[in-house]
Amino acid sequence: MKIGIKRFFDFERSDAKLAAVLITPTFLLVIGVVAYPLIYSFVMSFGDVEFARIKDYNFVGISQYVKTFTDPEFINSVQVSAKFVFFTVLVKLVLGTLIAVMLKEKFIGRSITRAFIIIPWATPFVVVGLMWKWMLHSKVGVINFLLERLGIIHDYIPFLSTKTFAMPFVITADVWQGTPFFVIIILAGLQTIPEELYEAAHMDGASGIKAFFSITLPMIRYPLFISSILGTILAINSFDLFFVLTKGGPGNITTNATLFAWNNAFKFYHLSYASAISYVILMFSMLLTIGYVVIMRKNEA
Amino acid sequence: MKHSNMKTKFYTSKKTKRIMLYFFLTITMAFFLFPFYWIVMTSIQPKDQLYAPTPNFIPKNINFDNYINILGAGKVNIAIALKNSLIVAVSVTVVCIVFGIFAAYAFARLKFKGSNILFIALIFAQMLPPVALLIPFYLIFKQLGLTNTLQGLVIMQTSWLLPIVTWILYSYFKTIPRDLEDSARIDGASKVGALLKIIVPVSLPGLVSSGVICFVFSMGEFMGAMAIINVTRFHTLPLALAQFVTKYSIEYGKITASAVLTVIFPVAFVLLFQRYIVKGLTAGAVKE
Numbered sequence: 001m002k003i004g005i006k007r008f009f010d011f012e013r014s015d016a017k018l019a020a021v022l023i024t025p026t027f028l029l030v031i032g033v034v035a036y037p038l039i040y041s042f043v044m045s046f047g048d049v050e051f052a053r054i055k056d057y058n059f060v061g062i063s064q065y066v067k068t069f070t071d072p073e074f075i076n077s078v079q080v081s082a083k084f085v086f087f088t089v090l091v092k093l094v095l096g097t098l099i100a101v102m103l104k105e106k107f108i109g110r111s112i113t114r115a116f117i118i119i120p121w122a123t124p125f126v127v128v129g130l131m132w133k134w135m136l137h138s139k140v141g142v143i144n145f146l147l148e149r150l151g152i153i154h155d156y157i158p159f160l161s162t163k164t165f166a167m168p169f170v171i172t173a174d175v176w177q178g179t180p181f182f183v184i185i186i187l188a189g190l191q192t193i194p195e196e197l198y199e200a201a202h203m204d205g206a207s208g209i210k211a212f213f214s215i216t217l218p219m220i221r222y223p224l225f226i227s228s229i230l231g232t233i234l235a236i237n238s239f240d241l242f243f244v245l246t247k248g249g250p251g252n253i254t255t256n257a258t259l260f261a262w263n264n265a266f267k268f269y270h271l272s273y274a275s276a277i278s279y280v281i282l283m284f285s286m287l288l289t290i291g292y293v294v295i296m297r298k299n300e301a
Numbered sequence: 302m303k304h305s306n307m308k309t310k311f312y313t314s315k316k317t318k319r320i321m322l323y324f325f326l327t328i329t330m331a332f333f334l335f336p337f338y339w340i341v342m343t344s345i346q347p348k349d350q351l352y353a354p355t356p357n358f359i360p361k362n363i364n365f366d367n368y369i370n371i372l373g374a375g376k377v378n379i380a381i382a383l384k385n386s387l388i389v390a391v392s393v394t395v396v397c398i399v400f401g402i403f404a405a406y407a408f409a410r411l412k413f414k415g416s417n418i419l420f421i422a423l424i425f426a427q428m429l430p431p432v433a434l435l436i437p438f439y440l441i442f443k444q445l446g447l448t449n450t451l452q453g454l455v456i457m458q459t460s461w462l463l464p465i466v467t468w469i470l471y472s473y474f475k476t477i478p479r480d481l482e483d484s485a486r487i488d489g490a491s492k493v494g495a496l497l498k499i500i501v502p503v504s505l506p507g508l509v510s511s512g513v514i515c516f517v518f519s520m521g522e523f524m525g526a527m528a529i530i531n532v533t534r535f536h537t538l539p540l541a542l543a544q545f546v547t548k549y550s551i552e553y554g555k556i557t558a559s560a561v562l563t564v565i566f567p568v569a570f571v572l573l574f575q576r577y578i579v580k581g582l583t584a585g586a587v588k589e
Binding site: 015016018020021022023026027030032033034035036037038041098102105107113114116117119121123125126129130131133134135139140180181184185188237240243244258265266271279281285286288289 | 323332336337339353401423431457493538542575
């Protein structure tokens with residue numbers, strides 16, 4: 001027996017044994033805390049479980065899923081998510097690229113600027129929400145104050161409870177937090193472009209904006225892809241910011257799919273319906289992840 | 302004559318370009334840094350100044366009452382939340398690094414069946430929407446007695462972070478030349494010995510960067526914590542802060558002071574280890 005154990009722990013002979021021991025903790029956790037819950041909620045999404053009668057599971061087939069596609073509230077939340085994802089990722093891409101191009105130039109204070117630009121990324125979303133909520137305050141908010149001083153508005157506006165402005169400002173706050181991540185990824189991509197390419201283009205009379213479109217953009221297409229996909233997945237899952245800034249309001253103008261799922265689970269206690277909604281969100285994320293893995297593999301090869 | 306003209310034109314265009322660069326950089330940095338300035342400003346002013354019609358852009362009479370207030374036993378006890386957050390964040394970071402080193406080494410160096418599929422499974426686990434896991438999480442944790450415990454939070458956050466840590470460390474280990482390990486092995490070190498004595502020290506930057514990423518994520522994690530914690534005693538900073546905003550929304554002095562305390566550790570670490578983090582975040586995103 002003793003010899004058996006010794007032989008099992010003889011890692012020098014077999015990679016597989018050592019690998020098994022080394023990856024076990026990670027996979028136990030990931031299986032226990034990710035895969036098992038995933039199956040759990042999958043089963044739940046085909047039932048009719050409510051929090052009040054939690055043990056009472058009746059199989060109802062795909063009717064929760066049918067409900068999602070006919071529920072105007074859910075359809076609205078998907079539209080909110082789509083709008084949010086589209087604008088936040090687009091703005092981050094454009095701003096991220098412009099800022100990265102600037103930060104690639106040589107200027108006084110470049111390294112400190114590069115360091116400081118990461119700060120928003122380290123800021124917890126709850127703090128981001130609160131910061132912007134305070135700056136957007138309807139009576140003493142600094143943004144109202146500045147806009148009035150500049151003559152852009154005449155009266156203070158309660159931005160976050162206004163149908164027109166609630167969503168744009170949630171997006172603004174998210175752009176503020178998320179752009180630095182895009183900058184970092186894109187800047188790293190920019191730094192791999194050999195300077196000779198620009199010199200050659202300059203000789204051919206193409207520089208400035210033309211060189212940007214013919215050299216820079218094509219050369220950073222991979223970091224742009226990666227940051228877009230990661231940014232999209234993050235934006236689909238965005239919750240904290242909505243929760244702190246608007247709680248989904250006014251009405252349901254800013255209730256995104258994730259917040260809608262949360263509300264159904266932890267506010268209305270429709271556990272099965274919430275599971276079905278989460279599964280619809282999950283399918284979207286998985287499709288994007290497949291795209292991500294495919295692109296990454298292609299790049300590695 | 303013509304020549305010198307062209308030269309001046311070239312010169313001015315270069316100068317204008319410089320001025321424009323500085324101009325846009327200033328706007329950019331103002332956009333990203335002003336919100337910080339503003340919450341710090343708000344937190345060190347007395348209440349009556351906050352609700353004045355014209356806000357102070359430069360503080361008039363600085364005082365730290367708000368900080369003293371929130372750290373004492375008030376309505377929302379930030380000191381406890383700060384302690385809870387730090388305990389959870391440090392534990393999560395340590396556990397993730399240790400398990401992450403193991404798994405990353407296995408994927409980077411060892412040959413075993415199914416390593417490809419398992420690695421991709423990890424990436425998928427990383428991308429799952431947390432909201433899809435929360436209901437079963439809550440129910441399972443409740444059965445195990447892990448709701449309203451800091452251990453529960455540590456387990457949950459660790460499982461969310463391990464895939465990304467494994468991935469970052471994997472891409473680090475891949476860049477370490479095999480010769481380094483081989484020479485140690487020839488000198489008689491075992492595989493595990495070579496991992497601990499050679500690979501781990503060499504990949505210190507990768508360890509630091511994934512450590513900071515874990516810490517920052519853990520300090521800010523909100524949705525999962527809200528699902529499994531509902532007792533003030535076990536509130537982390539984001540929970541305490543959210544409760545503060547909902548219940549006492551008028552007290553922006555105290556709210557911003559709490560926000561400053563929430564953000565100060567992640568920001569300090571990120572600034573301190575800035576270079577490593579950039580490397581960690583761009584692992585896999587840029588072709589080397």
